[in-house]
Amino acid sequence: MGVGVWSMHFVGMMAFHLETAMQYNTLLTVVSMLASIVASLIAFRVTTIIDAGIRQIASASLFMGSGILAMHYIGMQAIRAPIQISYDYFYFGLSILIAYAASFIALYLFRQQRTITDLNVGLKILYAAVMALAISGTHYMGMQAASFRVDKIHTNQMLNEMVQSESFLLVGVAIVTFVMLAVSSGAIFFDRNVLERMAYTDALTxxxxxxxxxxxxxxxxxxxxxxxxxxxxxxRFKTINDTLGHDAGDLFIKEVALRLKAAISGDQTVFRLGGDEFLIASSKGRLQEAAQLADEIIAVIKKPYSVLGNEIYMTSSIGISLAPDHGMTRTALLKAADMAMYRAKEAGKNQYQFFDEETDRLLVRKLELERDLRKALINEELVIYYQPKWDAESNCVSGMEALMRWHHPQLGTIMPIEFIPIAEETGLIVAMTRWMIREVCKQNAEWQLHNLVHVCVSVNMSVRVFESGELTEMVVEALKAFAIKPGDLELEITESIAMYDLKDTIQQLRKLKELGVRVSMDDFGTGYSSLGSLDELPIDALKIDQNFIRQSGLPSKQAIISTIITIANLLNLEVIAEGVETEEQIGFLKSRGCRVMQGYYYGKPMDAKAVEAWLLHAANSVKEEVTVEVASA
Structure with a gap:
């Protein structure tokens, strides 16, 4: 830019003729070029700042205009004697005004050009013309302001040197112009062929x-x-990076990319979005063609890979969106395909799924719940319900299980089966569990204070809480805060929690057992724990899953229930049956030696006030039964 401004000035000066030849001071001529280059550098550096505003553009135009003016008037000063120059102040001031005003407009338009991605050629030419106006306007207005006087004594001598002077200047301008064009061409080539390829191509594949x-x-x-x-x-691509290293992972991704490129045809194009995510787009084709290609991709990816001497097997989950059914824009189709892909993963992986409205509705609801769940604890929307555990032998309440509910201000009551998985995915479950343990201890302390009931209350755990390493600390803090005995709190874990990291789970549970806190295993028989490690877990009770109880009329289920009760007795563990709803189930369980039961037959989950009313009703019912028995005797 600076060289271009300088070249324009001296080409204009070569076109300007006086009665005598003009010679230039070499040093001042070079200085004028440097002034133009430095000013252009500063101006464009400022305008390339991402968040540059009017103030930054104004300061940049100050540098740019000053550079143009300095270049022009230093260049004029480079004219050697016998030519003497004087200036008309009006035109001199007008040239300064033109330089600054046109520079500001040109740089402002240049800044706008950089922020508009699809700028047409006409506007680009307009921006260039405005900058040319700033340069040429300053030059010719400066020339209008200048008055030249020639010393006649030296005229003949200067005429002899005219050819030499103009030739020197012409060669200099030509060389500078050539260098400018060469550099510009090189920059354009580099931008179009190297930088653009780097910006729009994945470096690995x-x-x-x-x-x-x-x-x-x-x-x-x-x-x-x-x-x-x-x-x-x-x-499961992450497994490759974790076990074989990132170098192997990169080689594997490159091999997948080669297979995908070989699988496509026609107008189909494969993209790498990042990580282990790829995308194939086609501007032609409907449902049948998309399904056929998806089948081919699944089959191609399933073939074994050989990476650094390791044989690797991989599967893929594919989501498909159709145009115009699911949208016509990139954003809409990408979102729909992404949602369908997650549906394929949830359905078991190694398959493809088409986007449908139900998937969209469920995922939108999930996103809304995730957003609102972050505020639910602060807004006191979470509440705790309690379901009683009943001792069928002594005919009294033997414990409570605390269950979380979410009273959403717009959607109503949301059950744990829907929001607990979201809380686990986001990590919110840790803070929610801390709050729940405190609230349970607080409520139990109030019941004991008013002599309503003195039982152990259990709280369900999540694997994320064990991963956090904060479980022992949050339990100790809650017990101290409300002066609750450790034996009045029970933590319920599932088989999946126990087996996730068996060694770490055992260590954390032992610390809790040393405090005196009870531990039970929930939904026993439905997970994937090994019976060989059951005796290693520091637990106090097994809870028989309600699915077994509901089908306890079947001989096969009766055999499973009897086996669980026998194992518990041999390990000196208490047995609790969940989901008890009928007298027939109660009779069967009692005959097998199970005395503690939980289910709708005895009481549904209730809030704290409803529990208090239930306790009073249960106490009166027991008294009436005792009275009837005594009267009968």
Whole structure:
């Protein structure tokens, strides 16, 4: 830019003729060029700042205008005697005004050009013309302001040197112009062929990347009549990085990319979105073609890989969106395919799923719940319900299980089966569990204070709480805060929690057992724990899953229930049956030696006030039964 401004000035000066030859001071001529270059550098550096505003552009135009003016008037000062120059102050001031005003407008338009991605050629020419106006306007207004006087004595001598002076200047301008064009051409070539390729191509696989996907949709994907998108995610890719290292993972990704490129045809294009995610887009084709390609991709990816001497097997989950059924824009189709891919993973992986409205509705609801769940604890929307455990032998309440509910201000009551998985995914379950343990201890302390009931209350645990390493600390803090005996609190774990990290689980549970806190295993018989490690777990009770109880009329289920009770007795563990709803179930369980039961037959989950009313009713019912028995005797 600076060299271009300088060249324009001296080409203009070469076109300007006086009655005598003009010679230039070499040093001042070079200084004028440097002034132009430095000013241009500063001006464009300022305007390339991402968040540059009017103030930054104004300061940049100050440098740019000053550079143009300095270049012009230093260049004029470089003219050697016998030519003497004087200036008209009006035109001199007008040249300064033109330089600054036109520089500001040009740089402002330049800044706008950088923020508009699809700028047309006409506007670019307009921006260039405004900058040219700033340069040439300053030059010719400066020339208008200048008055030249020639010393006649030296005229003849200067005429002899005229050819030499103009030739020198012409060669200098030509060389500078050539260098400027060469540098500009090189920069354009580098930008178009190197930088653009780097920006729109994935470095590892050389596939088009997410940025190229946006350009693809602008140019090659009308999406009005047909077209589809396949969102491909590799199942368990993280395992390769964790076990074989990232170098092996990179080699594996490159091999997958080669297979995907070999599988496509026609107008189909494969992109790498990042990590283990790929995408195939086609501007032609409907449901049948998309399903056929998805089947081929699944089969291709399932073939074994050989990476650094290791044989690897991989599967993929694919989500498919169709145009125009699921949208016509990149954003809409990508979102739909992404949702369908997650549905394929939830359905068992190694398959493809098409997007449908029900999937969209469920995922939107999930996102809404995730957003609102972050505020639920602060807004006191979470409440605790309690379900009693009943001792069928002594005919009295023997404990309570605390169950969390969410009273959403717009959606109503939301059950744990829906929001607990979201809390576990987001990590919110740790804070929620801390709050729940405190509230349970607080409520139990109040019941004991008023002599309503003195039983152990159990709280369900999540594997995320064990991973946090904060379980022991939060239990100790709650027990101390409300002066509750450790034996009045029970933590319920599942088989999956126990087996997730058996060694760490045992260590944390032993610390809790040393405090005196009870531990029970919930839903026993439905998980994947090994009976060989059951005796290693420091637990106090087994809870028989309600699915077994509901089908306790079947001989096979009766055999399983009897086996669980026998194992518990041999390990000196208490047995609790969940989901008890009928007298027949109670009779069967009592005959097998199970005395503690929990279910709707005895009481449904209730809030604290309802529990208090239930306790009074249960106490009166027991008294009436005792009175009847005494009267009968």
């Amino acid at each position: 050389t596939l088009p990347n997410r940025h190229q996907l946006a350009k693809y949709f602008e140019r090659s994907f009308p999406g009005k009549d047909s077209g589809f998108m396949l969102f491909i995610d590799l199942d």
